[in-house]
Structure formats: C-alpha cells, structure tokens
Amino acid sequence: MAGNGLTAFQAVNQYFQEAARIIDLDDEMYSVLTTTYREIAVQVPVRLDDGDLVVVQGYRVQHNGARGPYKGGVRYHPASDLEEVRALASLMTWKTALLDVPFGGAKGGIAVDPTTMSTGELQRMTRRFTNGISHVIGIYRDIPAPDMNTNAQTMAWMMDAYSAKGGYSPAIVTGKPVSLGGAPGREAATGRGVVDVLEAHVRRTGGTLEGLRIAVQGFGNVGSFAALEAATRGASVVAVSDRFGGLRNDAGLDVERLAADQRNGAKVSDHEADGDLVSNEELLVSDCDVLIPAALDEQIHEGNAGQVQARVIVEAANYPTTPDADKILGDRGVVVIPDILANAGGVTGSYFEWSMNIQQFTWKLDRFNTELADKMQIAYTAVADLAEEKHCSLRAAAFAIGIQRVAAASRLRGYV
Numbered sequence: 123m124a125g126n127g128l129t130a131f132q133a134v135n136q137y138f139q140e141a142a143r144i145i146d147l148d149d150e151m152y153s154v155l156t157t158t159y160r161e162i163a164v165q166v167p168v169r170l171d172d173g174d175l176v177v178v179q180g181y182r183v184q185h186n187g188a189r190g191p192y193k194g195g196v197r198y199h200p201a202s203d204l205e206e207v208r209a210l211a212s213l214m215t216w217k218t219a220l221l222d223v224p225f226g227g228a229k230g231g232i233a234v235d236p237t238t239m240s241t242g243e244l245q246r247m248t249r250r251f252t253n254g255i256s257h258v259i260g261i262y263r264d265i266p267a268p269d270m271n272t273n274a275q276t277m278a279w280m281m282d283a284y285s286a287k288g289g290y291s292p293a294i295v296t297g298k299p300v301s302l303g304g305a306p307g308r309e310a311a312t313g314r315g316v317v318d319v320l321e322a323h324v325r326r327t328g329g330t331l332e333g334l335r336i337a338v339q340g341f342g343n344v345g346s347f348a349a350l351e352a353a354t355r356g357a358s359v360v361a362v363s364d365r366f367g368g369l370r371n372d373a374g375l376d377v378e379r380l381a382a383d384q385r386n387g388a389k390v391s392d393h394e395a396d397g398d399l400v401s402n403e404e405l406l407v408s409d410c411d412v413l414i415p416a417a418l419d420e421q422i423h424e425g426n427a428g429q430v431q432a433r434v435i436v437e438a439a440n441y442p443t444t445p446d447a448d449k450i451l452g453d454r455g456v457v458v459i460p461d462i463l464a465n466a467g468g469v470t471g472s473y474f475e476w477s478m479n480i481q482q483f484t485w486k487l488d489r490f491n492t493e494l495a496d497k498m499q500i501a502y503t504a505v506a507d508l509a510e511e512k513h514c515s516l517r518a519a520a521f522a523i524g525i526q527r528v529a530a531a532s533r534l535r536g537y538v
C-alpha cells in the first residue's frame with residue numbers, strides 16, 4: 123500500500139493521470155491504458171528437499187503489447203501480488219516506449235521468500251512456473267528477464283524449461299548467462315544506464331560526476347553495478363546497503379571490494395571496519411548529493427520524504443517513491459529522475475540481447491555499452507526538454523512521452 127490506501131497499481135496510475143492531462147489523452151484511450159490486457163495466476167507446487175510440498179502463487183501480467191512483444195522481469199518476493207505485478211507491468215509499457223525499443227510491457231512474480239530455498243528447490247519452482255505460463259510467452263509474444271531475487275541462472279532454467287517443448291529458444295528470455303546466448307554487458311546494463319542518465323542530468327545542469335557524494339540503497343544487480351560505475355566515473359559512493367543494513371563512510375567506500383566480497387556471499391554489514399553501520403531507513407535520509415534507491419518499492423514515502431537530504435534522486439528501483447512522497451520532494455525542489463527512465467538500461471540491454479539471439483550474432487562489449495549510452499542520452503534529453511517546455515516534473519514528462527507513443531500504436535492497431 124502506497125499510503126492513502128492506494129495499491130501499487132493505483133499509485134502508478136496516479137502518475138499516469140498527471141501525464142495524461144499534459145498530453146490531453148481522451149477518455150477511451152485512458153480506459154484502455156490504465157487496465158491490463160491479460161493476467162494469469164498459476165499454482166506453483168514445489169517439492170522441498172526434505173520431502174514436504176509447498177504450493178506458492180505465480181503471476182504473469184501483460185499490460186500492453188501495441189508496440190511489440192510483451193517484455194518484463196520476473197520477481198521472487200514474499201510481497202509479490204497481483205496488484206504489484208500489474209503496477210510493474212504497466213511501468214514496463216511506458217519504459218519500453220520511452221526508450222523506443224520495440225516491446226510492450228509485462229511483469230511476473232512469485233510470492234515466495236527465495237532466500238530460504240536451496241538451488242534445487244529454486245530450480246524446480248522456476249521450471250514449474252515456466253511451464254505454467256508457457257502458453258502465454260514466446261519469442262515474439264512475451265519475453266521474461268531477471269528482477270529482484272532472480273538472475274542469469276534463473277533465466278537459464280526458464281529457457282531450458284521452455285526449450286524442452288518448443289526447441290532451442292534462447293530469445294525466450296533475456297539476462298541469460300553469456301555462455302547460453304546472453305549479451306556481454308547485459309548484467310551490468312541497468313546499473314550502467316542509471317549512471318548514464320545521472321551523468322546526462324549533471325552535465326545538463328552544468329556539473330560533473332567528479333566528487334559527487336552518492337548513497338545507494340540495495341547492493342544487488344542494479345545497485346552494485348550503479349555504485350561501481352559511478353565510482354569509476356569519479357563520484358564518491360559514501361553509503362550502500364543490502365537487506366541486512368548499510369555502511370557509510372564520508373571519505374567514500376571501496377565499492378569494488380564490497381562487490382567482490384558480496385559475490386562470495388558477504389553482506390555489506392560484514393565490512394564494519396570500513397565505515398559506520400547504518401540502517402536502511404537512516405541511509406535514505408543521510409547526507410549525500412544523490413540518492414539511488416535500488417531495492418524495493420515504496421521506500422521513499424510520506425513519512426521520510428521531508429527528511430531526504432539528497433538534491434537528486436535517481437530511481438534505479440521500480441516504483442521506489444509513492445505519489446505522496448513525490449509531491450513532497452517536488453515541493454522541496456528535489457529532482458527525481460523517474461524509474462521508467464533511470465533503470466531503462468536493463469530493458470534496453472535486453473532488447474540488444476534479444477536482437478542478437480534472433481540474428482544469431484553477438485556484439486562486442488564496447489558496441490553494447492556505446493549503443494546503450496546513446497539510447498539513454500536520447501531518452502534523457504527528450505524527457506528534460508519536455509519537462510522544460512511543459513514546466514512539469516521529469517516523471518510527468520517521461521510518462522507523457524511513453525503514453526503518447528503507446529496511444530498512437532494502440533490507435534493504429536485498432537484497440538480503440
């Protein structure tokens with residue numbers, strides 16, 4: 123719940139509503155675009171290693187496919203439910219349109235705590251879920267990818283389960299291991315894109331990344347690569363956290379070592395000698411220039427938005443800011459670079475990977491990163507220009523661009 127009793131989907135549709143006003147969207151199109159095309163909930167029975175059976179619920183929501191096959195990640199999290207998956211699926215629709223990649227929007231989720239499961243249990247659950255949704259996915263129909271608590275290994279299992287029926291189909295998922303048709307660069311692409319967009323913003327406002335003090339909540343796929351990339355480009359990462367808590371050092375953290383240790387199973391808080399331990403709540407309101415939420419939904423809310431000290435928030439996570447908080451931040455002059463722009467490097471990299479799979483041709487890493495930076499820069503400039511022209515927030519401008527493109531395609535295809 124986003125405060126005010128709103129579900130995640132209702133909250134995201136509030137952002138939609140604000141942008142729809144800017145582009146004068148008609149009522150019929152409004153109805154089509156604020157609802158989802160298809161939703162499925164599947165039973166996922168999982169045999170645990172001790173012989174017990176648990177039955178968890180899985181979801182796939184396809185929001186809009188006017189511009190191309192549905193596209194979006196799969197999340198394993200206890201809080202995952204249909205309303206959250208709907209919200210995330212709709213964000214994917216606006217994101218793919220904003221970046222002008224030929225996809226629609228979808229999302230998947232399983233309501234489960236995967237941190238307590240063995241590799242065998244995770245594999246059995248992933249295969250069962252893939253079988254459950256296999257009739258609605260396809261390389262030109264719907265292409266899943268990793269998200270919270272899923273990774274390249276999860277995608278390899280999904281690809282294998284799908285290929286068992288339809289023949290070798292690497293393009294059925296993106297974010298695969300490179301040895302199975304994954305793209306060199308995809309794993310880092312979301313975090314890298316976050317920094318591409320931040321750099322574009324800082325440059326436009328006359329600054330550089332050099333010495334900028336950055337705090338990152340969440341040190342998983344997105345957060346760790348964003349922190350590494352920001353540090354490589356001269357910023358000072360003063361705080362990072364994972365679900366167990368955070369670490370702060372005003373002189374800057376050695377994020378390369380933290381990331382390397384994390385790959386070997388260490389928590390951020392295991393590095394107590396490198397700084398002061400802080401809670402996730404403290405990190406969000408701590409002293410920094412730029413805050414990068416890269417973990418869960420609704421982390422910046424009515425209760426803490428007034429205390430955020432950063433002047434810029436780059437939403438690496440999806441839907442980390444509730445509408446109430448967004449208003450408070452806007453009134454305080456805090457610039458929010460919205461999720462559908464900030465973390466779009468992931469789906470853009472996925473588009474590159476999918477295209478490579480279809481053509482059976484792999485790009486070199488340099489080409490991947492250059493094309494990614496170009497697309498992020500183009501999208502940022504379009505958003506910043508429209509925000510200036512309409513005197514609106516970057517979020518409203520980003521939604522407006524995405525909605526306009528999807529509405530045009532939906533009209534041409536005869537949805538309305």
Ligand code: NAD
Binds near residue numbers: 341345365416469
């Ligand atoms: P991940 O599972 O790799 O990492 C999540 C991180 O958040 C971990 O460090 C975890 O410990 C931390 N975390 C979990 N619960 C937390 C809590 N209560 N408080 C603080 N930290 C907590 O996931 P990810 O793929 O990095 O995804 C993170 C966010 O980025 C999600 O919102 C996801 O939707 C979004 N995103 C991911 C991608 C992608 O390519 N993976 C693309 C676009 C957007």
